[in-house]
Amino acid sequence: MLKLIRLELAKNDIRPYLLAVLGITAAMIGFTYFFAEVPNMEETAEFGTYLDVILVVSVLSMASFCVLAAVMFSRFVISEYAGKRAILLFSYPIDRRRVLAAKLVFVCGFVFAGRLISDTVVFGLFNLTERFAPIVREGVLSDAIRQAALLILVEAFLAVAIGLIGLFLGFWRKSVPVAIVAAVVLCCPVSNFGSPALMVAALAVAAIAAAILLGVLASRVDKMEV
Amino acid sequence: MNAVIETHSLSKAFGDKEVIRDCGLSVKKGEIYGFLGANGAGKTTVLKLISGLLRPTLGWIEVAGLDVAANREAVLAKIGSIIEVPLFYEHLSAAENLRIHLAYLGFEGRAEVADALARVGLPRSSDQKVSTFSLGMRQRLGIARAIIHRPEILLLDEPINGLDPAGIREMRGLLKALSRDEGVTIMISSHIISEIEHVADTIGVIADGTMMCQTPMAALLEECPDGLEDHLIDLMSGRMAHA
Numbered sequence: 304m305l306k307l308i309r310l311e312l313a314k315n316d317i318r319p320y321l322l323a324v325l326g327i328t329a330a331m332i333g334f335t336y337f338f339a340e341v342p343n344m345e346e347t348a349e350f351g352t353y354l355d356v357i358l359v360v361s362v363l364s365m366a367s368f369c370v371l372a373a374v375m376f377s378r379f380v381i382s383e384y385a386g387k388r389a390i391l392l393f394s395y396p397i398d399r400r401r402v403l404a405a406k407l408v409f410v411c412g413f414v415f416a417g418r419l420i421s422d423t424v425v426f427g428l429f430n431l432t433e434r435f436a437p438i439v440r441e442g443v444l445s446d447a448i449r450q451a452a453l454l455i456l457v458e459a460f461l462a463v464a465i466g467l468i469g470l471f472l473g474f475w476r477k478s479v480p481v482a483i484v485a486a487v488v489l490c491c492p493v494s495n496f497g498s499p500a501l502m503v504a505a506l507a508v509a510a511i512a513a514a515i516l517l518g519v520l521a522s523r524v525d526k527m528e529v
Numbered sequence: 530m531n532a533v534i535e536t537h538s539l540s541k542a543f544g545d546k547e548v549i550r551d552c553g554l555s556v557k558k559g560e561i562y563g564f565l566g567a568n569g570a571g572k573t574t575v576l577k578l579i580s581g582l583l584r585p586t587l588g589w590i591e592v593a594g595l596d597v598a599a600n601r602e603a604v605l606a607k608i609g610s611i612i613e614v615p616l617f618y619e620h621l622s623a624a625e626n627l628r629i630h631l632a633y634l635g636f637e638g639r640a641e642v643a644d645a646l647a648r649v650g651l652p653r654s655s656d657q658k659v660s661t662f663s664l665g666m667r668q669r670l671g672i673a674r675a676i677i678h679r680p681e682i683l684l685l686d687e688p689i690n691g692l693d694p695a696g697i698r699e700m701r702g703l704l705k706a707l708s709r710d711e712g713v714t715i716m717i718s719s720h721i722i723s724e725i726e727h728v729a730d731t732i733g734v735i736a737d738g739t740m741m742c743q744t745p746m747a748a749l750l751e752e753c754p755d756g757l758e759d760h761l762i763d764l765m766s767g768r769m770a771h772a
Binding site (some may be wrong): 306313314315316387388390391394396397398529 | 580605
């Protein structure tokens with residue numbers, strides 16, 4: 304499996320996706336300082352604490368990584384299996400399901416790690432600057448990060464699970480746009496849940512749905528004719 | 530000689546449309562089998578069925594004594610192929626594409642890559658990306674990819690597409706050498722009679738999904754001393770069947 308994952312890395316140009324993670328990270332840094340400044344710009348109680356800022360930025364980050372996951376799944380799976388390239392992929396003497404699994408593990412790992420690294424950079428930088436020149440007046444940032452850590456982890460898994468559901472729908476319709484739009488549409492209600500309990504419930508439902516759909520996808524690929 | 534590829538009562542339908550009907554062909558070990566047919570006759574479909582890319586609606590296929598349906602991976606390990614247009618990872622060089630292909634097949638080796646590139650007349654150490662290759666260079670690279678792991682069987686679907694006359698002659702020489710010196714069994718499809726005539730030991734003709742004939746070249750030449758073209762055109766257009 305590791306060898307197949309390494310081959311995915313070798314044959315695909317992942318620079319655009321690394322740049323996307325960098326772009327998302329830069330945007331989230333911008334959003335973090337923007338939301339932290341909101342109470343200073345307007346007389347509002349919103350975003351008055353570190354936890355408020357972290358929660359809203361983490362939701363935006365989840366939405367961004369959902370789209371990245373859908374785009375990567377589309378490139379690594381739908382484009383490979385929907386077009387004539389499938390002939391090449393199916394000419395290797397390797398179980399088709401193992402090749403598919405390698406692609407999925409690679410993309411899931413990339414998106415998950417990308418999300419965690421991105422958030423670490425964003426909140427790490429914010430933590431650093433808040434020590435020297437604080438913007439937010441209430442709360443302790445490190446406590447807020449600790450409180451939001453589980454939620455961020457749940458959201459990182461959710462981004463991958465929603466991307467996988469989008470992948471299945473895109474694969475079913477043989478369409479990259481369907482995969483991306485499905486991920487965006489699914490991401491919207493989940494982003495508005497707010498409550499950590501609802502997020503965990505959403506993750507459980509999305510994970511079960513993704514697991515079932517992946518089973519169907521693997522079977523389809525195994526029986527595919529090109 | 531033993532048959533390395535055998536199809537038995539092979540049929541394939543897409544929906545209601547039957548595109549291959551009761552096709553029985555037999556390719557002997559080490560021979561070059563020329564598979565002739567007009568465009569749309571079913572040549573590519575038969576090659577896809579042999580390599581497990583399609584499943585038969587009826588009948589079965591044996592490759593090297595293995596039932597393709599039950600031993601897909603084992604059969605694929607014995608085959609090198611170009612089916613339809615060879616596709617590559619465009620942002621990589623020819624050598625990088627071949628190294629990835631070898632790795633998927635379970636091999637590693639720079640020597641094999643250099644050897645395969647040299648055999649098809651592509652530069653060994655070029656960093657040129659495949660996206661800048663001409664059609665002829667792509668076809669050469671496709672052939673290099675098909676032969677790089679020294680397969681027992683080569684399935685080549687219209688392999689001379691895009692090659693210039695000198696390239697066609699080089700490929701002809703390469704295929705003959707692979708068959709003669711290395712005992713590779715080669716099934717080559719084409720709609721160009723003269724091309725098949727130059728290399729094949731046996732000719733099979735398919736028309737509208739039905740095998741019209743399967744005859745050793747020597748017997749055909751004996752039967753048609755004035756040239757094969759008219760006879761084969763008749764067969765390819767389905768106008769007559771040969772025993």
